[in-house]
Amino acid sequence: MNPLKLLKAIGFWLLVVVIVVYAVFPFYYAILSSMRSGSALFQVVLLPEHFDFSNYIAVFAEQPFARNILNSVIVAVSVVAVSLFLGVTAAYALGRVSFRGRGALLLMILAVSMFPQVAVLSGMFELIRRLGLYNSLPGLILANLILTLPFTVWVLTTFMRELPKELEEAAFVDGASPWIVVRRVFLPLMWPALVTTGLLAFIAAWNEFLFALTFTLSNEQRTVPVAIALITGASQHELPWGNIMAASVIVTLPLVVLVLIFQRKIVAGLTAGAVKG
Amino acid sequence: MAEVILKDIRKAFGRIETIHGVNLSILNKEFVVFVGPSGCGKSTLLRLIAGLEDISAGDLLIDGTRVNEKTPKDRGIAMVFQSYALYPHMTVYENMAFGLELAKTSKETVDSKVRGAAKILELTPLLDRLPKQLSGGQRQRVAIGRAIVREPKVFLFDEPLSNLDAALRVQMRIEIAKLHSDMGATMVYVTHDQVEAMTLADKIVVLNSGNVEQVGAPLELYHHPKNLFVAGFIGSPQMNFIDAEVLAADAGGVKVALPGGGSIVAKVAGGALHAKDKVKLGVRPEHLGPGSGEATIPGNIEFVEELGESHLLYVRTPDKKMLTVRASGDAPVETSQSISVAIPPEACHVFAADGSACRRLAA
Ligand SMILES: Nc1ncnc2c1ncn2[C@@H]1O[C@H](COP(=O)(O)OP(=O)(O)O)[C@@H](O)[C@H]1O
Ligand SMILES: [Mg+2]
Numbered sequence: 001m002n003p004l005k006l007l008k009a010i011g012f013w014l015l016v017v018v019i020v021v022y023a024v025f026p027f028y029y030a031i032l033s034s035m036r037s038g039s040a041l042f043q044v045v046l047l048p049e050h051f052d053f054s055n056y057i058a059v060f061a062e063q064p065f066a067r068n069i070l071n072s073v074i075v076a077v078s079v080v081a082v083s084l085f086l087g088v089t090a091a092y093a094l095g096r097v098s099f100r101g102r103g104a105l106l107l108m109i110l111a112v113s114m115f116p117q118v119a120v121l122s123g124m125f126e127l128i129r130r131l132g133l134y135n136s137l138p139g140l141i142l143a144n145l146i147l148t149l150p151f152t153v154w155v156l157t158t159f160m161r162e163l164p165k166e167l168e169e170a171a172f173v174d175g176a177s178p179w180i181v182v183r184r185v186f187l188p189l190m191w192p193a194l195v196t197t198g199l200l201a202f203i204a205a206w207n208e209f210l211f212a213l214t215f216t217l218s219n220e221q222r223t224v225p226v227a228i229a230l231i232t233g234a235s236q237h238e239l240p241w242g243n244i245m246a247a248s249v250i251v252t253l254p255l256v257v258l259v260l261i262f263q264r265k266i267v268a269g270l271t272a273g274a275v276k277g
Numbered sequence: 278m279a280e281v282i283l284k285d286i287r288k289a290f291g292r293i294e295t296i297h298g299v300n301l302s303i304l305n306k307e308f309v310v311f312v313g314p315s316g317c318g319k320s321t322l323l324r325l326i327a328g329l330e331d332i333s334a335g336d337l338l339i340d341g342t343r344v345n346e347k348t349p350k351d352r353g354i355a356m357v358f359q360s361y362a363l364y365p366h367m368t369v370y371e372n373m374a375f376g377l378e379l380a381k382t383s384k385e386t387v388d389s390k391v392r393g394a395a396k397i398l399e400l401t402p403l404l405d406r407l408p409k410q411l412s413g414g415q416r417q418r419v420a421i422g423r424a425i426v427r428e429p430k431v432f433l434f435d436e437p438l439s440n441l442d443a444a445l446r447v448q449m450r451i452e453i454a455k456l457h458s459d460m461g462a463t464m465v466y467v468t469h470d471q472v473e474a475m476t477l478a479d480k481i482v483v484l485n486s487g488n489v490e491q492v493g494a495p496l497e498l499y500h501h502p503k504n505l506f507v508a509g510f511i512g513s514p515q516m517n518f519i520d521a522e523v524l525a526a527d528a529g530g531v532k533v534a535l536p537g538g539g540s541i542v543a544k545v546a547g548g549a550l551h552a553k554d555k556v557k558l559g560v561r562p563e564h565l566g567p568g569s570g571e572a573t574i575p576g577n578i579e580f581v582e583e584l585g586e587s588h589l590l591y592v593r594t595p596d597k598k599m600l601t602v603r604a605s606g607d608a609p610v611e612t613s614q615s616i617s618v619a620i621p622p623e624a625c626h627v628f629a630a631d632g633s634a635c636r637r638l639a640a
Contacts, residue, residue, distance in 0.1 A: 166362035169329050174376030174427070175350035184375075188366040 027252065034245035041241050055246035059231075064219055065247065068227040072206055072251070074137055075223055079144045079205040080198050086145075087152035087197065088160075088190070092182050094153070095160035096168065106157065113150035117210050120146065128215055135217040143211040148201040159193040160186060195262050203255060224251045279340055279353070279430035279463040280305050281326060286335035288321055288487075295321055297487045298335065303431075303465060303480075308457050310474040311467045312510070313484035319467040320435055322484070326465060327356050327433050340430060350380075355424035356433040359440065361416045363408040369395075369419050370404040376427045394422040397456075414445045421456070434466040438473065450476060471511055475499070483507050505632040508559050514589060514601045516626070517565070519558040519574070526550035531627050531635065533558055535620070536596040541572035543625035545635040550627075559626035559634075562589065562603035567610075568619025575617050576600060581608045592618055 033041060035052045059065050093099075094106055124143055133139030163186060171181045187194070209225040216222050222230070228247045233240040281303040288296035296318050303309045311319045324330045326337065328349040337345050344352045355376075363372050370391055377387045395401045398418040408416055417437060424432055437453075438446045454477055457464055468474055474481050475495045483490040483498065483506070490510075491503045502508035508516050521533040524540060526547035533556060534540050543558065550556065576592035579599070588608040592600040602618060610616060623639035 164360065164362065166358045166360050167364065170356070170358060170362040170364075170423075171375075172329065173327065173349040173354065173356045174423070175348075175379045176375075180379065185364055 030245045030248050034249050037242040055242040059243050059247045068222050068224050072224040075140045076202050076205040078141045080201045083148045083152040083201045087156045090153045091156035091160045095157040109150050109153050135221050139215050144205045147204050152197045155197050282338040284336040287333045289333045295487050306461050308464045308479045310478035311482050312474040317484045318487040323433050323467050328352050353430035355427050355429035357420045357424050357437045359436040361420045368405050373422045373426050390426045394425045398422050413441050432464040505628045514562050516559045516561050517600050521558045523550050523554040535574050536594050537575045539571050539573050543627050544623045544638045545627045547635050557628040562601040564624035565602040565618050573617045573619045578614050
């Protein structure tokens with residue numbers, strides 16, 4: 001009995017270690033690399049030998065990286081705000097008001113998210129040019145919404161459907177308008193779902209590369225992922241891995257912090273829609 | 278004054294009509310109870326009055342004004358839901374204050390009204406709690422409090438006690454009755470529990486598949502049900518229905534043949550019946566008992582149920598039907614004994630083949 005239990009425990013922890021290493025090692029190695037430079041980058045080491053932040057300084061000195069971060073923040077925050085606002089209002093209509101074609105509409109919204117990004121790229125490009133949003137942040141915000149809105153609407157609709165109908169009716173009897181029902185009754189109950197979808201939307205917008213690359217022209221309008229990809233070294237043949245890694249670490253940290261802050265809510269949100277308390 | 282008048286109210290969900298033309302007038306300060314089996318449209322009718330469902334056809338008048346198109350708030354109603362429907366993220370105080378706040382009532386007025394209602398309902402120590410920190414009975418009181426503070430013209434209750442345990446249900450029933458007499462408001466109350474209906478109502482409306490079967494005072498329904506459905510629905514245990522054939526009928530009584538060879542002259546106005554008509558003879562279990570003579574049915578006791586203050590005998594009759602007999606105290610008989618069940622003529626109801634009752638001559 002006992003050896004078997006021990007074996008099971010060892011197997012379990014081995015699996016945990018493998019998963020953790022698989023998930024964390026790339027990021028750890030990025031941190032390591034970000035503190036090294038020159039040919040030292042090409043030797044494999046597993047432990048940091050000294051802390052050298054020159055790459056971090058270089059990232060900000062050699063290109064408008066602070067500006068790029070600001071752009072990313074503006075785009076991601078706007079995308080989250082607009083997605084959640086449209087998501088919640090759409091969820092009320094799709095989850096609470098019965099009208100003809102509701103199911104079809106919901107399916108269509110889901111279908112939009114099935115197109116690969118490349119497929120909509122050229123059409124989106126035309127659209128953004130026509131609207132005069134080329135090479136501007138509003139253009140990126142608009143483009144990113146196509147990625148975030150479908151799942152935001154879908155998840156929030158599912159969540160809102162689960163809220164008891166009597167709650168809404170009690171509010172109506174109390175004299176609330178639909179807008180007040182959403183704002184004062186539903187929103188406070190939807191925190192977990194809002195945090196989850198908001199965070200996913202933030203991550204999607206923060207990491208988005210293809211639109212950001214295609215719809216911007218100048219360094220000042222670029223977001224972080226594109227800026228990192230376009231970091232160049234002293235010569236054409238040298239990729240400045242140290243700088244790239246430093247930049248990557250800088251932009252990943254906010255995400256890690258956000259997820260850690262909200263992790264409890266996220267888990268609650270991911271399950272709350274499916275399983276009723 | 279808050280009269281509620283329903284004129285030929287109909288409701289269809291899609292193509293299926295669930296309420297088939299209800300006419301009803303609810304007087305000011307009256308306590309009206311809708312009863313009926315599950316799915317008969319009680320809640321739907323209440324929600325039509327509340328304004329939570331659109332009326333498909335007909336007119337709804339509250340206080341003499343047609344309110345078909347008005348919102349629940351503008352109708353001046355308040356509703357208490359079966360599931361309580363308290364706002365989970367608001368305290369008891371906030372739950373009760375919500376409607377007043379939306380109506381832009383001044384802070385002082387809100388405070389005094391909420392505290393007033395809390396006092397009536399003994400909720401004062403609980404005002405800062407969240408609904409999840411309350412027991413079922415307390416939640417129900419908050420739901421009632423939320424209705425009271427708005428001082429509506431009409432209170433609507435949809436099975437408010439059905440989630441409570443038996444003891445609490447009795448207590449809350451008494452509180453609701455007291456509330457009605459204190460507030461002097463018009464109340465409409467939906468239940469499938471006939472004890473609640475009998476005890477609370479000034480007027481009971483018996484519904485069946487979206488139709489009103491009978492409207493009347495509780496005892497009127499008990500003593501003079503208009504048809505088989507009402508007779509079977511009001512009273513517990515259910516009224517016994519005996520298949521019988523008319524031997525002779527006139528305005529002063531109906532003579533019918535009983536299973537097992539006996540006969541009885543039921544004290545009902547039988548002007549519309551003729552000899553050889555098939556009828557159902559209805560007698561409540563509490564009016565039956567052992568006895569002898571012509572007006573009896575012989576049978577065999579199949580079960581005995583002792584309830585303490587009374588007992589029930591289930592008697593198999595010669596036509597293979599079951600009769601329920603109820604009498605007070607402990608049962609003096611045992612299972613599988615034979616018995617002769619006597620029927621008092623003045624306690625009889627007679628229902629014609631179409632289910633309608635003959636008028637009873639006795640009270
Ligand atoms: N929103 C709805 N859509 C379709 N049918 C409904 C709806 N609400 C109620 N019904 C139907 O109306 C009938 C009466 O329901 P209800 O009023 O809830 O009955 P109860 O007397 O048990 O309260 C039922 O047959 C039910 O299926
Ligand atoms: Mg109901």
